[in-house]
Amino acid sequence: MSAHPSGLLAAYRHVDAAAGAIRSLKHMGYVDFTVYTPVPNHEIADAVGHPVSPVRLWTLLGGLTGCVTGFGMSMWMSYDWPLVVGGKPIGSWIPYVVIAFELTVLFGAGATILGLLYHSWRSRRPAAFDGRFTDDMIGIFVPCPVERRPAVEELLRSSGAEEVRVES
Amino acid sequence: MATVVQPEPVAPPTYHDVTRDVAATIGHPSRGYFVLLGIVLVVLAIGASALLYQIRTGLGVAGYTPPIMWGAYITTFVFWVGIAHSGTLISAILYLFRSAWRTAVYRTAEAMTVFAVLTAGLFPLIHVGRIWYAYWLFPYPNQRQLWVNFKSPLVFDVFAVSTYLTVSTLFLIVGLIPDLAALREQATGWRRKLYEITSLGWQGTDQQWRHYTRAYLYLAALATPLVLSVHSVVSWDFAVSIVPGWHATIFAPYFVAGAIYSGVAMVITLMVPLRKVFKMERYVTVEHFENLSKLLLLTGMIVAYAYGTEYFIAWYSGNPFEQASFYNRAFGDYWWATWTMILCNGFLPLFLFFRKVRRSIPALFVLSLFVNLGMWFERFVIIVVSLSFEYEPYAMGHYTPTWVEWAILAGSFAWFFMWFLLFAKNFPTVSITEVKEIIPMPRKERAHA
Numbered sequence: 180m181s182a183h184p185s186g187l188l189a190a191y192r193h194v195d196a197a198a199g200a201i202r203s204l205k206h207m208g209y210v211d212f213t214v215y216t217p218v219p220n221h222e223i224a225d226a227v228g229h230p231v232s233p234v235r236l237w238t239l240l241g242g243l244t245g246c247v248t249g250f251g252m253s254m255w256m257s258y259d260w261p262l263v264v265g266g267k268p269i270g271s272w273i274p275y276v277v278i279a280f281e282l283t284v285l286f287g288a289g290a291t292i293l294g295l296l297y298h299s300w301r302s303r304r305p306a307a308f309d310g311r312f313t314d315d316m317i318g319i320f321v322p323c324p325v326e327r328r329p330a331v332e333e334l335l336r337s338s339g340a341e342e343v344r345v346e347s
Numbered sequence: 348m349a350t351v352v353q354p355e356p357v358a359p360p361t362y363h364d365v366t367r368d369v370a371a372t373i374g375h376p377s378r379g380y381f382v383l384l385g386i387v388l389v390v391l392a393i394g395a396s397a398l399l400y401q402i403r404t405g406l407g408v409a410g411y412t413p414p415i416m417w418g419a420y421i422t423t424f425v426f427w428v429g430i431a432h433s434g435t436l437i438s439a440i441l442y443l444f445r446s447a448w449r450t451a452v453y454r455t456a457e458a459m460t461v462f463a464v465l466t467a468g469l470f471p472l473i474h475v476g477r478i479w480y481a482y483w484l485f486p487y488p489n490q491r492q493l494w495v496n497f498k499s500p501l502v503f504d505v506f507a508v509s510t511y512l513t514v515s516t517l518f519l520i521v522g523l524i525p526d527l528a529a530l531r532e533q534a535t536g537w538r539r540k541l542y543e544i545t546s547l548g549w550q551g552t553d554q555q556w557r558h559y560t561r562a563y564l565y566l567a568a569l570a571t572p573l574v575l576s577v578h579s580v581v582s583w584d585f586a587v588s589i590v591p592g593w594h595a596t597i598f599a600p601y602f603v604a605g606a607i608y609s610g611v612a613m614v615i616t617l618m619v620p621l622r623k624v625f626k627m628e629r630y631v632t633v634e635h636f637e638n639l640s641k642l643l644l645l646t647g648m649i650v651a652y653a654y655g656t657e658y659f660i661a662w663y664s665g666n667p668f669e670q671a672s673f674y675n676r677a678f679g680d681y682w683w684a685t686w687t688m689i690l691c692n693g694f695l696p697l698f699l700f701f702r703k704v705r706r707s708i709p710a711l712f713v714l715s716l717f718v719n720l721g722m723w724f725e726r727f728v729i730i731v732v733s734l735s736f737e738y739e740p741y742a743m744g745h746y747t748p749t750w751v752e753w754a755i756l757a758g759s760f761a762w763f764f765m766w767f768l769l770f771a772k773n774f775p776t777v778s779i780t781e782v783k784e785i786i787p788m789p790r791k792e793r794a795h796a
Contacts, residue, residue, distance in 0.1 A: 193791035256494035310532030315362035
């Protein structure tokens, strides 16, 4: 048994044709299709119409955590072993800006990666795939039951798919 | 009768051409590759042996002579951190500026960044002598309840360099993921397995791109201030000390410009042979080299301007110690180091004002070697020459690196090139995805027109 639901896998060479097919599919009420592109493309992204990725929230929270950690760590450690250095106050926040800044970037970048992994994992959908979609073809996989296949196939072909095959 | 041959218009490569051409650079190492790798490993072994000798015998085998307790190791540390900078400039800053020409060269620059930081990071450890206590650099709970001194730029450096290594490595890996997926479909054998694992299940779905493009944008946004901060922090290692020749507010921008300058030179040094061996002339064109050389010219002029400012301020400040220090740089024991630096970094790049030089790849290659040399000497002059000539005449000294230091310096180049050679034959040195991105996707309406 295959890991993905049965459906139709279409391969496109032309970006406008694929974007047209996506719009038609959405018009027909399909929402659970998967689009594959070798490069990120605005036209396809606009046609699919996802909201902005929540990864940016991870960046923000990671960065703020890093900033607080940087200041908190350097301040707490300074007071934990109070030693006057160079006649400066024990907790001198001005030089600690550097530590806080570096940790902002470090935690921000780390959280961005975790966010990328988490959201890509969360939003994954079992779907048929073809290796050419990382090379030069655009793919659309539409999961659909047998009785609706002819209509979807007609849509995919008429929009300019070079190839449509049944995946079950 | 002379025949006029019209040059045929060159068709832009298709997406498939890009995947095929980049995939062709991977695997099938030639005999020359193994010879080169062999030489690199031998030099690395010499460097490692010298390091083991130093660890066993003690730091006395290096040429440190009071008052010059920072020598070739710190010079080399600053040199490699500097080299690292242009990678992030090209991959992050030019990305934010939407500069299309960066796509063909950024992967090489970014890999160079990671390997240069990897090399630089070794030097503070080599320099402190008792390498087995290197973890003392980090704040960790210990039985004496001591913490590091957060007011010291040396501690800033620990945080800056380790953050830079982590973030630039993450940036490189994230950029590689879609490329590895493209290679996965082409590769066979153990390489296929390698790319299957490292591409993390990438398929290029709408959801994956949605999160990926955002994540990449924010990583670039974080890496941009980071790259400017790292060499500023390195410069403060010097600038906050009251050593004549170091205590200058210009140091941070001066070091950042110098870092990018040396890094761009190293990118040219690496790109020229790489392009030839990997037959990448179609993707890395003379235009790319011209753009790199314009960056080289700009940063080189900033560096030359900083040299001028240093001398001007030494005179204008009326501070006799500053004045004596700078007089010593130009006409003292180390005059040859200073003039090598001024010649390589200040004068030779002026040739880049000529378009012919900017577009001549052999000329650029030779120039880039001189810039690399000049930038090592710049750090030598700043560090060693300033320390050798401080306030008290009885506390002045002379330092010459010993064979151990030269061997470790050579070993660091071998270490860097070893990583680069291994990377170049197993991973794409030209980004498949980003090169494709600047080629417009085929459109049906155009095909039918």
